Amino acid sequence: MKSVGKVLVLVAVGVFFGALANWIMVPSRVATAPSITTVKPAVTTIATTTSTTTTTTTVAKSVDYSTWRCPKYEEVFADYGLLPVETFSYIAYRESRCRPKAVNARWDEEGNIVWTLNKNGSYDSGLLQINSTWKTVTREICGGGIELLKELDCNLRVAKYLLDNGGLSHWGMKD
Numbered sequence: 001m002k003s004v005g006k007v008l009v010l011v012a013v014g015v016f017f018g019a020l021a022n023w024i025m026v027p028s029r030v031a032t033a034p035s036i037t038t039v040k041p042a043v044t045t046i047a048t049t050t051s052t053t054t055t056t057t058t059v060a061k062s063v064d065y066s067t068w069r070c071p072k073y074e075e076v077f078a079d080y081g082l083l084p085v086e087t088f089s090y091i092a093y094r095e096s097r098c099r100p101k102a103v104n105a106r107w108d109e110e111g112n113i114v115w116t117l118n119k120n121g122s123y124d125s126g127l128l129q130i131n132s133t134w135k136t137v138t139r140e141i142c143g144g145g146i147e148l149l150k151e152l153d154c155n156l157r158v159a160k161y162l163l164d165n166g167g168l169s170h171w172g173m174k175d
Helices: 002-025 071-079 085-096 132-142 146-150 152-164 167-171
Strands: 042-049 054-061 105-107 113-116
Touching: 071 085, 071 152, 085 167, 132 146, 132 152, 146 152, 152 167
Parallel strands: none
Antiparallel strands: 042 054, 105 113
């Protein structure tokens, strides 16, 4: 009989600590952000388990993408015909954080690529992160190799070519 009592005590303790864990880990209220037209929800799932039940709570997090802009370049985007300007301002922020010389790859001392963000081994350069596979287009438009994509003029001229020949899909967006 003593072993049954110990088991009941252990079960009671387990239920108590499971309930305590649920109470600590599951928020009682979820604050919601004001509605913004450019909000893209991210979802976090929290799962807690006790000896008797499993509770899953989904909490939506809002990100305000309206601040993801490069206002310094918006007039230049309009001059190059990269319209809508607000979209290209967002792309420039998302892709390079407004850095015209940004490159998403690393090279060793011999000039070999040792790391790239892209799974296919290509890399992206410049303000609007033009992919290295566009070397022929870059040569035709800018008169040189893909290293010229780190120059603002070349990057924006190639971006205009891409916009006119495939639209915003080159940046993973719908027209």
